[in-house]
Amino acid sequence: MAVLGDLDTILGLHIRLAHGSIRRHFSEAAGDLDLTQKQVSVLWLIGANPGIAQTQISRLLQIDRASVMAIINHLQTRALLRRNASATDARSQALVLTDAGHTALAEARQVIGAHEDWLQARYAPAEVAQLIALLSRIHSPQ
Amino acid sequence: MAVLGDLDTILGLHIRLAHGSIRRHFSEAAGDLDLTQKQVSVLWLIGANPGIAQTQISRLLQIDRASVMAIINHLQTRALLRRNASATDARSQALVLTDAGHTALAEARQVIGAHEDWLQARYAPAEVAQLIALLSRIHSPQ
DNA sequence: TATTGTTATACTCTATAACTATA
């Protein structure tokens, strides 16, 4: 690692490299799933919060609205979710999973679980908790 | 964060979110620089290791060879580096910065420095070191 | 045979701006 020189002290680089490693491993692990990380997290979020709106997903997952649209459209085309009318705000929509969506989410949880096992195998439980705490200070600043 | 449910325990998600936050901040901070994170890291690496070959950059920065090509081409078009013939292997090339390349790297270091200050401001020095150590276990597994 | 650089291609991701309908 000496060849990296002082580049090795750049925290941003380490996060970028770690993210790349995780993305590549996910692609292999999720080959048969036919869902991306983002699509899974959206599916997961709707499963945990039936009736959630696109804007809320955008905020929670820090994806811009246009990209959320593309993801929702794709998942709807595959009949994994429905866009229901909101009971309280005619501008927004209440997103819910279909039966096929729940099935796909269950499969995705399996894949994500194995992927997370691969990732967390290198840490003690307390280290995982601390890593998450440290990373949260970046994406959810106090 | 309760709305995320057990999604909050997925380490991969936290790294993806942190990476996104950093990428967005970099884009703002580097507006006048006209270089991407990858371009800067390549420039930096060549500055620290004159004569390095594309394949080495590919390995160290974990970027596939085709993408390294695109980056090197772009930097060469902007006259920030030269492709010299390798003294030992006719297949590979020795990459070196031009004077303009050194100047651009110096400017980039300023921008990266400010960006890293923003990022590391939320940590004690020991926390930064530990975070880097933990992340290194992902992108450079033992 | 394996590696280095190279080209071409396709797909995903991301950001932006603008439009509509509702609030």
Place this chain on the structure above:
DNA sequence: TATAGTTATAGAGTATAACAATA
């Protein structure tokens, strides 16, 4: 006037496969 959804578009990133020259 602000927000939710929508559409279109352009740019960056990523992955793959194939080829020529060299090891």
